[in-house]
Amino acid sequence: MAVTLNNEPQGWVISFRSKDDINTLSLQLSQVQQYADNLRAVQHEHRNLISTIAGLLFLKRYDNALDLIQQQSESHQKVLDFIARNFKVNHLAGLLIGKYYAPKSSD
Incomplete structure (x- = not known):
């Protein structure tokens, strides 16, 4: 970057950064994405599940709606408990939970 005084060039300022810093920032950005x-x-x-439950309630199939809610809740809790019990590295546990919640249609 040019340094000027009264519109007269006085010199330059150059900033060097470690390539590791840039790679780390790039990796962090990828993880955030x-x-x-x-x-x-x-x-x-969740929107699909809520829509299904709303439809069951509209049809006055209350028992079916409750069964679906309990089934989903138990299923998710079993997976979360298993991951929490068996994977002590938070980043790995988070990755596995993210994969579990990824759209089922992409499998």
């Missing part, structure tokens, strides 16, 4: 994609997938799955 993956996290955002996973959140969108979770939101999509």
Whole structure:
């Protein structure tokens, strides 16, 4: 970057950064983008479930709606408990949970 005084060039300032810093920032950005994609997938799955429950309630199939809610809750809790019990590295556990919640249609 040029340094000027009264519109007269006085010199330059050059900043050097470690390539590792840039690679680290790039990796972090990729992880944030993956996290955002996973959140969108979770939101999509939850909207589908809520729509199904709303439909069952509209049809006055209350028992079916309750069964679906309990089934989903138990299924998710079993997976979360298994991951929490068996994977002590938070980044790995988070990755596995994200993959679990990824859209089922992409499998």
